[in-house]
Amino acid sequence: MLDLNSNSTWLSDDRDVSISVAGLDGVGKTTIINKLLNEEITETYSTYGINQELVNINGLKLGLTDLGGKEPFRNSLWPSYISRSDALIFVVDATKEHQIKESKKWFTRSLKWIKKDSPILVLINTWNKKINQKEINEVSNLFKSSSPRQLIECLNVSPITGENLNKTIDWLANTIITNLISTGVSVESFVAYLKTDNGIIEARIRTPSVINDTEGMFPVIRYKFASGNESILDYMTLNGRQVVMAADNQTSCWLMTNMIDQNKEIKGASLLMKLLTEFIMEIQGLRENKGANISESDLTGYLMKYLIDNQSFWSDKEMPLFEISYLDNN
Numbered sequence: 001m002l003d004l005n006s007n008s009t010w011l012s013d014d015r016d017v018s019i020s021v022a023g024l025d026g027v028g029k030t031t032i033i034n035k036l037l038n039e040e041i042t043e044t045y046s047t048y049g050i051n052q053e054l055v056n057i058n059g060l061k062l063g064l065t066d067l068g069g070k071e072p073f074r075n076s077l078w079p080s081y082i083s084r085s086d087a088l089i090f091v092v093d094a095t096k097e098h099q100i101k102e103s104k105k106w107f108t109r110s111l112k113w114i115k116k117d118s119p120i121l122v123l124i125n126t127w128n129k130k131i132n133q134k135e136i137n138e139v140s141n142l143f144k145s146s147s148p149r150q151l152i153e154c155l156n157v158s159p160i161t162g163e164n165l166n167k168t169i170d171w172l173a174n175t176i177i178t179n180l181i182s183t184g185v186s187v188e189s190f191v192a193y194l195k196t197d198n199g200i201i202e203a204r205i206r207t208p209s210v211i212n213d214t215e216g217m218f219p220v221i222r223y224k225f226a227s228g229n230e231s232i233l234d235y236m237t238l239n240g241r242q243v244v245m246a247a248d249n250q251t252s253c254w255l256m257t258n259m260i261d262q263n264k265e266i267k268g269a270s271l272l273m274k275l276l277t278e279f280i281m282e283i284q285g286l287r288e289n290k291g292a293n294i295s296e297s298d299l300t301g302y303l304m305k306y307l308i309d310n311q312s313f314w315s316d317k318e319m320p321l322f323e324i325s326y327l328d329n330n
Contacts, residue, residue: 018063019172020082022110023091024103025069028125028159032091033066035159036169050077055172062172074106082113089168091123094131094139094156104142111147120152121171128160173274185242187272187314189256192303193223193327194283196294203303204323223252223327231280233273246276251283296324 023029030051037053050073051066065081067073082088088110092103107122114120122143124136140154153171157164188207193200200223226232226249234245242257253276282302290298300322314320 017061017086018065018084019087019089020065020067020078020085020114021089021091022067022078022082022106023069024093024099024106027069027091027093027096027099027103028127029066029069029091031159032123032125032157032165032168033064035162035165049073050081078106078110079113082110083115085114085118087119087121087172088114089121089123090143091125092139092143094124094126094136095129100139100142104146107143108146111150117150119171119174120150121168122152122154123168124154124156126156126158126163128158131156186258187255188241188258190254190303192251192253192279193225194294194299195225195250198326200327201294201296201299202323202325202327203299205303205320206323207320223247225249225252231277233277235273242272244272244276246273246280248280248284250287251280253279300324 021029021033033051033053037055049068053064053066055062055064065085067078067081090103090107090110092107093099111120122140124139126136136156140156143154144152146152155164155167155171157168159165190203190205192203194203202223224232224245224247226247228249230249232245232247232252236243238256240259243254244256245252245254247253255272255276257272286294286298286302304322
């Protein structure tokens with residue numbers, strides 16, 4: 001599970017993604033948010049207006065706006081806040097069958113306010129009651145059919161038992177990837193250094209068109225390993241590109257984005273750091289399977305799969321070039 005820490009400070013410039021949490025009054029929005037933040041159940045009351053939280057998930061900053069569910073707030077607040085959000089979580093109480101149609105009506109309205117192509121998650125709140133899968137599927141299908149043009153995810157959760165709340169956290173983190181793509185940021189160069197029994201392997205993946213532009217940067221990019229059980233995270237802007245670095249005591253890696261407007265702050269550095277941190281963790285797993293003597297072919301296949309095949313924000317303008325070699329030989 002990803003670590004979750006809340007911060008009562010609400011700074012719009014400090015968020016990677018803004019998420020509205022909507023639903024009728026009493027469906028469990030605040031209870032779910034409290035469970036996500038504190039992993040404990042506390043007595044809640046109807047939200048009057050809005051509640052806002054800045055949530056930190058492994059360095060990724062998410063602004064959650066809990067929208068009051070009473071009808072006056074639905075009419076006055078929902079359009080304004082949802083239209084400014086990057087993602088929408090809509091909560092439905094599966095134990096109140098008489099409210100389902102009303103929830104569907106307001107969900108449909110919400111789809112008209114949310115930005116085009118924004119991630120949308122419907123949380124079907126079962127509380128602590130056993131509801132058969134057929135009923136959950138019926139509710140899910142009802143909301144998924146609200147818009148053929150938007151991708152709507154549905155997930156049944158329980159803030160009492162904690163069912164599927166981890167999946168909700170994963171979804172929140174993934175919205176940042178969608179947000180980064182929407183800003184036009186793409187990864188165009190990646191460099192990794194791995195310690196092995198045969199020396200240090202250097203692997204580079206680059207988009208051909210940026211080679212000439214970035215050659216001068218590579219003296220800056222050198223392997224730097226952490227000591228002991230420490231880790232290193234670093235970030236800089238270099239010649240109009242974002243450059244992020246991460247390392248443990250055996251793996252050191254860098255990635256570089258496409259050119260960005262130096263007069264415009266591009267949020268997403270925290271996601272790039274998260275990507276490298278996850279990559280290092282994956283390499284740790286690869287070492288456990290292969291031992292310290294990771295071969296070039298092992299690394300080649302893995303890097304192409306992890307960084308190219310499975311990452312939608314790698315630049316897709318041109319087929320990337322791959323280079324791999326040993327820097328040191330024992």
